[in-house]
Amino acid sequence: MVYDLWLIERLDHGTDAYGLAGHSAYAVSTFARLLGGCLLRLSDQDPTPPDHQKMLAAGFDVIRQGDDAISAALDGIAKRADTEGGEPKKTFGAMHARLGDDLAQEPAFAHFHHLYRECLLRNWPFAAGDMVAGIPLERRRLHSLRSTWLELGIGQSIAEHFLTEAGVFAPDDKRPYSRKLFEAERYCRFWRMWRPWSGHKQCSRNLE
Template identity: 30%
Template sequence: MREFLRDMGIGINSLIAGEGAAVSQLAELSGVPVAELRRGTPRTSDGQVWFAGNCFPAARVGGRKVRGCLDCLKGQPGLRGIWPLPFVTICPEHNRPLVTLWTIQDKLDRHDVTRRLPDLDLAPEGRPEPRDPSKFDLWWLDRLEGNTAFDHWLDQFDLHASAQFCLELGRAAIATTVPKWRALRDDEQWWPADVGFRLCTGGEEALRVALADLQHLMGRPEEGPRKIFGGLHDLLAADLCPKELRPFQSILRQHILKTWPLAPGDEVLGEPVLRRESISLSALA
């Protein structure tokens, strides 16, 4: 592939980055309409990846492990632009969980489907069992298409930030019933984001109730917010919390201030406590 692109005058790095000129050249060679190719090709710029009008951190897209749907590859060889996106765990066409196709370090070689496809087992018995898309799956894919048919509270926020919040909120909720030391199986990876999504369905007020319930289930106030909320706390306590996550940071911070016996001099999610809040008896129960 490397030699072919060089012979055709297509810049390898430009194509990997999804730059318009390189994609147009490839469309002309392949006979695929350029609009269709651009729509399905992630575009990388300044550490970010753009796909279908949505922005994702480049570090969260793709990587050495190339995932895909075996049904799609059986019907029409070629990688789909949606497969490397974070939080995509199922093929929207076949309801088949995505699997790791191969693991390759080189950025170009990992996309060389023609070279690697013969080594894949595409037999029906080798494919994972299909599953129904979760509520989170349907919402996520709907948002990628630019639709907001769900009319969900999360629709007002950045897509990737909302999904991150759902994932960590769901992990915290699952930890009330599943030991933290037990890693989720591959066929369970969709579960945390869906749990978090459902907890957000009722909007901010319902979310505050869910946070209080988690707090009571996970331990005692003296154990501290990080002990209770785990990865959710770490996500929102980052020194440089992205602006897209700040609405969720504000909600969790206000919850902690109102339900923990904190005093001036303490710090909550990277910000100092300026005054002691009144704590309800039910919060300390």
């Protein structure tokens, strides 16, 4: 197994063929196991009880390919929420519990924590002030049709029609309102100027 060979070389000789020398073996192994567990669930190969060797192998196969591969894998896992619904805790399971809580402030995991947090921000409509993987969010990045209704008072079907006409959503996009995401600032600016919604105070405050 590639992971086993990497670990032997790393521990016995201090060499690293995959550019992971800047990370501790413990951090890489822990993240590989967490990521691998998510990937196995995604492919319906999640064993019971958990097979840690398979989890390590699946996760490390992605990690050794670099940050772009890790981010793509995380985004692929996040897309499960489009059909299954749920928040990051449900989608990522143990990874969210570890990287989003007890390992969030561990320096050894800072890089992997950053990749995970950025994935969350790309795939969920967190509001300003929300705790995202243990760190408060300064400014909202995304809205969903549901959060637009809850926060700005704009009807979900009205917003959906406008954004579909604008090409943000495909006409046959069947995702639930909570998973139809779009750039918060860009369209909030438009709605602030578009009567009769120009008076929504929350939208104005978000843009100050």
